[in-house]
Amino acid sequence: MSALPLNSVEDSLFSRLGVLWGWVFCNDLKSEKECNSRSCPHRRIGQLQRFFQLYKTLILNYVDSCSPENRLFKTHQDLHHAILQSKANPDLTRAELCDFIANQGAHREPRRSNLLNASSLVVNVLTMIDCSALYQSPDRLETGTYRLHWKDDVPFSKYIQDLFPTTSHPILSFNENFSSIEMKSExxxxxxxxxxRMRFRDTHDIQDHLKLDRNQNTLEIYHHTAFLKEQLRLTKSDGDFSLPSNSIRVGALPRQLVLEILDSLQTIIFPLSEPKSKRLLRSLTEQYSLDPDIQHLEVSAIRKTGEESIEYTPRPRGWLGRRLERKSGARYMLMATLCGVAFAVLLGMASLAVTCYQTWIAYQAWQHPVSPSGP
Incomplete structure (x- = not known):
C-alpha cells in the first residue's frame, strides 16, 4: 500500500484508519471483490463517517499549524506508526513517544513545540482526548478552561488513569436505589x-462530556457514539479491560468509562425509549451535525452478559405509574409505603369525622338541655 501524503485527506484513506482498532478485512476485500461478510468491519465504515470527518479536521489543522519543513508527520503512515507504538507500549512516557516520532524520519533536532503538537495529534486520534497544555490548545485557551495535560515523564496509561479516576457516587452508583432512579429521571x-432553559453544545473531546458552563447555561455533549461502540467491540472479549494499560493495547479506553459515557447519552440524557427525548435528540443532531449513530441503540454487538443496564421498555405514563413500575425492589418498597400512608390518611379522616360528629352532638345537647319532668 503506497504512502499517502498527510495533506491528502481523500475518502479512500478511511479504510486505513482500521489501524486504530486492528481491523482485519475479509478475503473478498483483499481480493478487491465486493464484501459479502456480515462480520467484516468494512461494513461499519458508513457508521463512522462523522469520526472520519473529525479525523480530516484534525489532520488539516495539524498541516496548517506547521510548515512543511517542520512537519514531523509527512504521511498518514507516519502518524499510524506512532499510534501503533502507543498501543504496543501503553506505559510509554510522552518524552519517549516524542523520541520515537523524532527518530521516525530524517528530522534535525525538531523543535519541542513541533514534538508536542505531533504527540497531541497521536493521542487525539487514538482516544479523542486533547492532551496538550492550555497554551498549546487554541480552543481551551479561548474558553479559559483548565485540563490535565500529559507531562513528559508520565506514562500514557497513568495519564489516562489520572484523567478519569474511578469514584463511587453516593446515589448514581446504585441502580436499585429509588433516589438514583428519580435523579436520572430529572x-x-x-x-x-x-x-x-439549558442549551446543549457538541464537543469532540471526551474530557468535556457533560461539562456545564454556568455562565452560558450550556451543557456539552460528547456525541461520537460510533467511535465508542467500536471501542466496546474491542473490549468485549474476555479480559480485564478496566485498567488503561490493558485497554490501550487493543486501542480503547477503559471499558467502564466508555459504557458510562454511552449510557449517559442513550439512557439518562436522551433515553431512546421516550418519544420526546428522541425528537429532541433528532433536532439537535440536525442542528449541530451530531453523529447520527447517537440515535441508534446497540446491545448484543457491544455489551457483555450482565451489562444490560438500560431499560428498553417505555416508561409508564402518569405519576403513579412511574412510581409503581416493577423490576425494582425500591419500587416495591415505595408501593408498600404509599399504601400505608394512604390507609393512615383515610383512617385519620374517618376518626376526625367521628370526633366532629360527637362534638356536634355534645354541643347540641348543651344548647338544648332537657329539663327533668315533674311528678
Whole structure:
C-alpha cells in the first residue's frame, strides 16, 4: 500500500484508519471483490463517517499549524506508526513517544513545540482526548478552561488513569436505589431544557462530556457514539479491560468509562425509549451535525452478559405509574409505603369525622338541655 501524503485527506484513506482498532478485512476485500461478510468491519465504515470527518479536521489543522519543513508527520503512515507504538507500549512516557516520532524520519533536532503538537495529534486520534497544555490548545485557551495535560515523564496509561479516576457516587452508583432512579429521571434533556432553559453544545473531546458552563447555561455533549461502540467491540472479549494499560493495547479506553459515557447519552440524557427525548435528540443532531449513530441503540454487538443496564421498555405514563413500575425492589418498597400512608390518611379522616360528629352532638345537647319532668 503506497504512502499517502498527510495533506491528502481523500475518502479512500478511511479504510486505513482500521489501524486504530486492528481491523482485519475479509478475503473478498483483499481480493478487491465486493464484501459479502456480515462480520467484516468494512461494513461499519458508513457508521463512522462523522469520526472520519473529525479525523480530516484534525489532520488539516495539524498541516496548517506547521510548515512543511517542520512537519514531523509527512504521511498518514507516519502518524499510524506512532499510534501503533502507543498501543504496543501503553506505559510509554510522552518524552519517549516524542523520541520515537523524532527518530521516525530524517528530522534535525525538531523543535519541542513541533514534538508536542505531533504527540497531541497521536493521542487525539487514538482516544479523542486533547492532551496538550492550555497554551498549546487554541480552543481551551479561548474558553479559559483548565485540563490535565500529559507531562513528559508520565506514562500514557497513568495519564489516562489520572484523567478519569474511578469514584463511587453516593446515589448514581446504585441502580436499585429509588433516589438514583428519580435523579436520572430529572437529568433528562427535555426536563433540563424546559425547567432550566439549558442549551446543549457538541464537543469532540471526551474530557468535556457533560461539562456545564454556568455562565452560558450550556451543557456539552460528547456525541461520537460510533467511535465508542467500536471501542466496546474491542473490549468485549474476555479480559480485564478496566485498567488503561490493558485497554490501550487493543486501542480503547477503559471499558467502564466508555459504557458510562454511552449510557449517559442513550439512557439518562436522551433515553431512546421516550418519544420526546428522541425528537429532541433528532433536532439537535440536525442542528449541530451530531453523529447520527447517537440515535441508534446497540446491545448484543457491544455489551457483555450482565451489562444490560438500560431499560428498553417505555416508561409508564402518569405519576403513579412511574412510581409503581416493577423490576425494582425500591419500587416495591415505595408501593408498600404509599399504601400505608394512604390507609393512615383515610383512617385519620374517618376518626376526625367521628370526633366532629360527637362534638356536634355534645354541643347540641348543651344548647338544648332537657329539663327533668315533674311528678
Amino acid at each position: 437529568l433528562r434533556a427535555v426536563k433540563l431544557q424546559k425547567r432550566l
